[in-house]
Amino acid sequence: MSQLEDFRDETRVWLAENCPPGARGSGQIPWGSSKIELEGDVRLWLERMAERGWTVPTWPKEFGGAELSRDEYTILIDELKRINARTPLTGRGVNYIGPTLLELGSSDQKTRWLPGISRGEGGWAMGYSEPGAGSDLASLSTRAVLEGDNYVLNGRKTWTSDAVDADYIFVLVRTDPDKPKHEGISLVLVDMNQPGVQVRPIRLISGASPFNETLFENALARADDVIGGVNNGWTVGKRLLQFERSTHAGINISGSQGGRAASSRMPEMIKRYVTLSAGRLSDSDLRVRLIRYELQGYAQRLTQKRVIEEMDARAPGYASSAIKLSGALHAQEGHELLLSAMGTAGVGWGGPGFTNDETEATRNWLRQKALTIAGGTKDVQKNIIAKRVLGLPD
Numbered sequence: 001m002s003q004l005e006d007f008r009d010e011t012r013v014w015l016a017e018n019c020p021p022g023a024r025g026s027g028q029i030p031w032g033s034s035k036i037e038l039e040g041d042v043r044l045w046l047e048r049m050a051e052r053g054w055t056v057p058t059w060p061k062e063f064g065g066a067e068l069s070r071d072e073y074t075i076l077i078d079e080l081k082r083i084n085a086r087t088p089l090t091g092r093g094v095n096y097i098g099p100t101l102l103e104l105g106s107s108d109q110k111t112r113w114l115p116g117i118s119r120g121e122g123g124w125a126m127g128y129s130e131p132g133a134g135s136d137l138a139s140l141s142t143r144a145v146l147e148g149d150n151y152v153l154n155g156r157k158t159w160t161s162d163a164v165d166a167d168y169i170f171v172l173v174r175t176d177p178d179k180p181k182h183e184g185i186s187l188v189l190v191d192m193n194q195p196g197v198q199v200r201p202i203r204l205i206s207g208a209s210p211f212n213e214t215l216f217e218n219a220l221a222r223a224d225d226v227i228g229g230v231n232n233g234w235t236v237g238k239r240l241l242q243f244e245r246s247t248h249a250g251i252n253i254s255g256s257q258g259g260r261a262a263s264s265r266m267p268e269m270i271k272r273y274v275t276l277s278a279g280r281l282s283d284s285d286l287r288v289r290l291i292r293y294e295l296q297g298y299a300q301r302l303t304q305k306r307v308i309e310e311m312d313a314r315a316p317g318y319a320s321s322a323i324k325l326s327g328a329l330h331a332q333e334g335h336e337l338l339l340s341a342m343g344t345a346g347v348g349w350g351g352p353g354f355t356n357d358e359t360e361a362t363r364n365w366l367r368q369k370a371l372t373i374a375g376g377t378k379d380v381q382k383n384i385i386a387k388r389v390l391g392l393p394d
């Protein structure tokens with residue numbers, strides 16, 4: 001038996017014995033926040049997987065990983081999906097700032113931050129966007145001034161997802177306002193539990209508040225928590241964005257992503273609402289769209305697999321923009337299709353006459369619209385693909 005077959009067998013046996021029932025199927029997934037209590041099985045699963053190094057399977061052992069090879073990693077994910085196990089840990093710690101630190105952090109930063117991130121000790125928020133700096137991120141104006149051993153931060157970030165429950169935030173700040181705009185930026189780690197950091201939830205029309213404004217008023221960050229060098233934040237920050245986009249695209253091999261892709265459930269859901277005649281969808285337009293959607297999903301999954309096999313880092317560079325964009329458009333098309341199939345059942349927002357599944361489908365359809373805004377808009381990804389992947393002129 002080959003080494004990889006042995007690894008698959010051992011993994012299968014270990015997962016069968018150690019993945020508790022409450023960590024399978026849909027349910028709570030930890031992202032490290034100290035403010036969110038974990039259910040019993042969810043905590044147990046996190047502890048067992050962290051102990052084995054499988055919350056961050058490809059990371060070095062000294063930082064909490066298991067040093068799995070690419071092939072072993074793929075087997076682990078297959079086996080997690082086979083038993084419908086949820087990932088034991090997700091979020092910006094293991095997926096964004098962790099791999100950025102591994103690539104670009106100093107050895108002191110890696111030692112101080114990575115083991116805790118691998119065990120889910122602390123949830124992370126992302127402080128990039130500002131009221132005047134979204135797609136044009138390099139126009140950001142949050143200031144950081146060096147005073148002794150600390151930077152003092154002043155400014156306002158917006159759309160900071162999950163900030164109310166986060167313990168730490170990585171922030172793009174301006175450390176030199178006299179340099180050209182891309183050259184005076186740094187990426188710094190900030191403890192959110194201090195009087196100089198204030199979080200204000202932004203209430204959406206739906207009543208939910210997934211976003212926040214995060215204000216820095218003389219907030220302190222350790223000078224040795226600037227990642228990748230002072231005034232080098234544009235390069236470091238862009239690499240972190242590639243980890244974010246790769247996570248959205250399912251090709252960041254830092255964390256252990258279990259569970260089932262939402263797209264694979266879509267045809268089952270659609271079947272509940274359509275009429276079949278002799279096993280075929282009666283509505284020919286919907287039939288063609290569904291076939292096209294299925295083929296695109298298949299192509300997307302093959303591309304993800306190929307990219308994972310071919311890359312020599314934990315996430316690709318500019319190619320992450322292309323796969324993130326095609327994945328987002330595919331997910332949006334799936335929700336469009338479902339709503340088309342549902343007809344009037346798909347226009348409910350609440351109240352009598354609609355099942356929970358139906359109102360949830362409508363909300364999900366709207367929620368998916370954010371996929372082509374978060375992590376850089378559709379147009380920004382197209383600009384990157386044109387310039388950096390295809391080499392077209394500016």
Ligand SMILES: Cc1cc2nc3c(=O)[nH]c(=O)nc-3n(C[C@H](O)[C@H](O)[C@H](O)COP(=O)(O)OP(=O)(O)OC[C@H]3O[C@@H](n4cnc5c(N)ncnc54)[C@H](O)[C@@H]3O)c2cc1C
Pocket residue numbers: 125126127128129130133134135136158159160161162370371373374375376377378379380383
């Ligand atoms: C679900 C979600 C979660 C988010 N979480 C975070 C977070 O945790 N932390 C954080 O920092 N930010 C977060 N954001 C913010 C996100 O990064 C920004 O919304 C995004 O970068 C776009 O910026 P903007 O909203 O200012 O839009 P703008 O940049 O003002 O864009 C407006 C429109 O103009 C277009 N446009 C702008 N420039 C160009 C150009 N050069 N060429 C062509 N078209 C252009 C855009 O594509 C868009 O259609 C989140 C956003 C969403 C939707």
